[in-house]
Amino acid sequence: MSLLKINGLTQQFGGLTAVSDFSTEFQGNELMGLIGPNGAGKTTVFNIVSGFYKPTQGKILFEEKPINGLKPHRVTAMGIARTFQNIRLWHDMSLLDNILISQHYNLGYNLFDLFVRNRRYIENEKRMRNIAMQLLEQLDLVQFMDEKPKNLPYGIQRKIEIARALSVKPSLLLLDEPAAGLNSSDVQELIKLIGWIHKEFKISIWMIEHQMAVVMSLCSWIQVIDFGKTIAQGTPEQIQNNPAVIKAYLGDDQI
Amino acid sequence: MKKFSVPALLAIIAAGTVIAAHFELIDLYVQTVIMFIGVNIILSSSFNIINGYMGEFACGHAGFMAVGAYVTSVLNIMFFTSSKSFGDPILSPELALWFFPVTMILGGIAAAFTGLLVAIPSFKTRDDYLAIITLAANFILVSLFINMDSVGGSRGLMGMKQIVFAMEDVAFIPWMLIWTFLFTFSTVFIIRRFVSSTYGKGIIAIHQDEIAAEIMSVNTNKMKLVAFMLSSGLAGIAGGLFAHILGYINPNSFNILKSTECLVMVYLGGMGSLSGSVIAAIIFTLLIEGLRFIIPAMDTLIHFIPLVPDTFHLSQVLKWVIIPLILVILMQFRPEGIMGNRELSDFFPKLKRYYEFK
Numbered sequence: 001m002s003l004l005k006i007n008g009l010t011q012q013f014g015g016l017t018a019v020s021d022f023s024t025e026f027q028g029n030e031l032m033g034l035i036g037p038n039g040a041g042k043t044t045v046f047n048i049v050s051g052f053y054k055p056t057q058g059k060i061l062f063e064e065k066p067i068n069g070l071k072p073h074r075v076t077a078m079g080i081a082r083t084f085q086n087i088r089l090w091h092d093m094s095l096l097d098n099i100l101i102s103q104h105y106n107l108g109y110n111l112f113d114l115f116v117r118n119r120r121y122i123e124n125e126k127r128m129r130n131i132a133m134q135l136l137e138q139l140d141l142v143q144f145m146d147e148k149p150k151n152l153p154y155g156i157q158r159k160i161e162i163a164r165a166l167s168v169k170p171s172l173l174l175l176d177e178p179a180a181g182l183n184s185s186d187v188q189e190l191i192k193l194i195g196w197i198h199k200e201f202k203i204s205i206w207m208i209e210h211q212m213a214v215v216m217s218l219c220s221w222i223q224v225i226d227f228g229k230t231i232a233q234g235t236p237e238q239i240q241n242n243p244a245v246i247k248a249y250l251g252d253d254q255i
Numbered sequence: 256m257k258k259f260s261v262p263a264l265l266a267i268i269a270a271g272t273v274i275a276a277h278f279e280l281i282d283l284y285v286q287t288v289i290m291f292i293g294v295n296i297i298l299s300s301s302f303n304i305i306n307g308y309m310g311e312f313a314c315g316h317a318g319f320m321a322v323g324a325y326v327t328s329v330l331n332i333m334f335f336t337s338s339k340s341f342g343d344p345i346l347s348p349e350l351a352l353w354f355f356p357v358t359m360i361l362g363g364i365a366a367a368f369t370g371l372l373v374a375i376p377s378f379k380t381r382d383d384y385l386a387i388i389t390l391a392a393n394f395i396l397v398s399l400f401i402n403m404d405s406v407g408g409s410r411g412l413m414g415m416k417q418i419v420f421a422m423e424d425v426a427f428i429p430w431m432l433i434w435t436f437l438f439t440f441s442t443v444f445i446i447r448r449f450v451s452s453t454y455g456k457g458i459i460a461i462h463q464d465e466i467a468a469e470i471m472s473v474n475t476n477k478m479k480l481v482a483f484m485l486s487s488g489l490a491g492i493a494g495g496l497f498a499h500i501l502g503y504i505n506p507n508s509f510n511i512l513k514s515t516e517c518l519v520m521v522y523l524g525g526m527g528s529l530s531g532s533v534i535a536a537i538i539f540t541l542l543i544e545g546l547r548f549i550i551p552a553m554d555t556l557i558h559f560i561p562l563v564p565d566t567f568h569l570s571q572v573l574k575w576v577i578i579p580l581i582l583v584i585l586m587q588f589r590p591e592g593i594m595g596n597r598e599l600s601d602f603f604p605k606l607k608r609y610y611e612f613k
Contacts (some may be wrong), residue, residue, distance in 0.1 A: 105472035
């Protein structure tokens with residue numbers, strides 16, 4: 001059984017074909033990279049998988065169930081979490097609340113329980129708080145628990161965003177340029193963090209990244225797209241020496 | 256101990272006022288002002304769900320108030336009084352006392368469903384465009400009641416005093432005061448519980464980043480539906496109380512001016528601050544009632560010193576100059592309102608030792 005299977009995915013915006021005939025497959029517990037020059041359609045693929053766009057054509061099966069056309073919150077509840085290129089935390093809420101609200105897929109109580117504050121409400125709130133606290137401890141973020149993300153350094157905010165994505169207990173984590181805007185020491189830490197998450201939580205990670213250091217040291221399989229088309233895929237070594245990839249990134253030698 | 260301090264304090268305030276009213280220590284006018292404070296607290300704190308916590312700019316709150324007012328009044332008149340348009344009472348008037356909260360809640364439910372008029376467009380519309388929709392909803396609801404002759408049309412609807420008298424026939428105590436206290440306190444408790452739960456914080460997440468909320472498994476459409484329906488439903492309850500306090504309603508008392516009053520209260524108190532809304536509602540009501548005395552006094556003053564011709568008089572319309580002016584001054588000097596988005600316990604952390612409010 002494959003974790004995620006994408007078949008012949010095509011997305012058109014008016015006359016522009018952002019993604020054409022994109023296919024990939026995850027068996028589970030792997031770390032894959034999606035790279036390509038600017039405007040290649042990488043984020044569009046992520047947006048389709050997470051439910052923001054309805055693809056023009058193609059099938060997406062997650063754990064054998066079709067997910068194209070589902071609303072983003074449904075997709076997340078099924079087990080695909082993602083982060084964004086520009087950090088999208090709730091900046092005016094405490095870190096703990098940021099993690100807690102992500103438990104919305106599994107509240108376990110309804111409005112009535114909330115208004116009367118019965119046992120079900122109290123127990124579920126406690127359960128969600130425990131999940132959040134456990135996660136914060138695992139990721140060593142407990143000391144920032146009551147801080148607002150906007151007051152924390154950029155590197156920590158990245159880590160919080162990943163922590164928030166992990167709080168929905170995903171089986172597939174999509175990271176959209178996790179290293180964007182980080183300095184080199186933060187990037188080293190991020191590489192360590194992603195590798196650790198991959199091992200510790202035993203989840204598949206799929207990431208878009210421009211910094212080759214990150215992709216080459218983490219990913220076991222890389223897919224390269226340009227103008228919406230897959231131009232190469234393989235192990236990091238194969239990709240590094242692939243002429244089509246070099247051409248896409250550096251251009252033709254003819255002027 | 257901490258757990259009971261707030262309910263105990265509120266019970267003492269309510270019981271004290273009711274007893275004072277019963278033994279005529281406070282006159283009817285003061286009682287009415289107290290009841291209006293209650294109505295305004297419901298209005299401002301329920302409006303705060305949308306404008307403060309969810310960060311939308313709605314401006315048609317009075318429309319939902321009108322729905323609540325009319326539904327509750329018509330139900331009560333139909334069931335418990337003999338009137339020209341609705342005929343003899345269906346149930347015995349003594350039962351009015353027991354069914355009053357039921358009809359109030361039915362009015363609230365009706366208003367909550369009219370809230371769908373705004374909630375459904377809000378799925379795809381935001382900001383200025385949603386503001387226009389809410390404005391339109393207010394006009395739709397007001398003109399609906401103007402054109403409904405069976406409920407009095409633009410002449411308004413009367414007969415709610417009879418309900419109050421019917422309740423007082425059962426036991427002669429100030430019932431409306433009791434109901435106002437009861438509904439006001441429950442509203443504040445309901446909103447407090449809602450926004451302090453993980454469920455309710457979903458609407459704050461929508462305010463801060465809707466896309467992030469959607470991706471982190473918050474069902475944004477459902478949350479918007481819940482927020483708008485809760486807000487308009489509570490406004491409907493405020494409307495029902497308002498109708499029975501005054502004993503007379505007119506579609507034009509729920510027009511855009513009433514919505515503006517709600518806006519002023521929310522922005523005066525602070526967006527996303529429940530204690531702010533309560534404080535602002537109290538200040539605002541006292542200010543409005545104060546102007547009733549201040550404007551004639553000013554009028555006498557400017558005629559005492561012969562500054563203006565004798566034919567010129569300051570009228571109560573000046574109220575509608577002063578209230579918007581407060582809004583202008585507020586936006587200039589303290590745009591976040593009295594409390595900002597903080598609560599009373601954030602300003603006075605020591606208070607936390609004495610109470611636990613949830």
